[in-house]
Amino acid sequence: MAEPGVAVAPERPRPDVVGAVVLNGEGRAFVQLRGPDRRLYPNTWDVVSGHVEDGETPVEALAREVAEETGWRLRRIVRDLGRFHWPDNDGVKVTGAYFLIEVDGDLSRPVLEWDKHSRYTWAGTEDLESLRENCAPDDTLIRDVVARALQVHRQPGGSTEQNSTSG
Template sequence: MYELDAVPDAEQVWCVGAVVLDAQGRVFLQRRGPDRSLFPGCWDLVAGHVEPGETLREALAREITEETGWTLQRVVRDLGVVVYTGDDGVQRHEVSYVVEVGGDLTDPKLEWDKHTEYAWFGRAELPRILQNSPPFDQLLHDTVARALRP
């Protein structure tokens, strides 16, 4: 597991992803708006960049609250790190975690200027992540599939 309470290497761009599961074992995803500079219109985890001096845990908690209004209660497991280069040419290291959150899972407080919709994805919905998607969504698909494994 990546050390949650350590500040990651400032020489690299780091991101965190939160895999939130509901009582039915489905993963919460939100669709990025069409005007987003990275991955417009794609499904995404609750995720974002780690700010300078911020630990992975602090970034994870901040992103969860900013993007959904929920609060981080517990990190359940580490899903590993994925290294990718976005459309902007920047290489990112994203570490994703299955988490438990506090709050009403039926009423996320999305940042509607950044996201257009949300949905819960179970195993049966995995192919939907890949429909008309760029290579990044294969990474998202694989992360969600790992999270849904028993």
């Protein structure tokens, strides 16, 4: 059962990876730069994301990744942003489920995993193409996920009531 206030994400088929877009009060998306020593996608922009571990539901994995990568707490899932597929280094298809979420915590002070991410920023529509920095020519995943979240936010009734501090 999900925590109070946290919408239940679709569980089947179970994704391999979950990811989240967090928007601040200005409607900008939190992104973090993967470190240069990362085995997969070094020096590329990413949203909060990670693998669903054995025995975890996608919502549990999402909450864990948000806490580990930012220090924030998952408040609720606002919208399902879709499923995306890509091959891993071994050519096996990976499925990622991405969500627009709200969190509790101080958005001005994310607690990054500095050994995995070298910096962060808040990206708007004007920054979308820069999210492809150091990506392969056909790798548009993070740009596409952030663009979808920003589009949802601009739709009537799509804005989040994101707090800048916990309350």
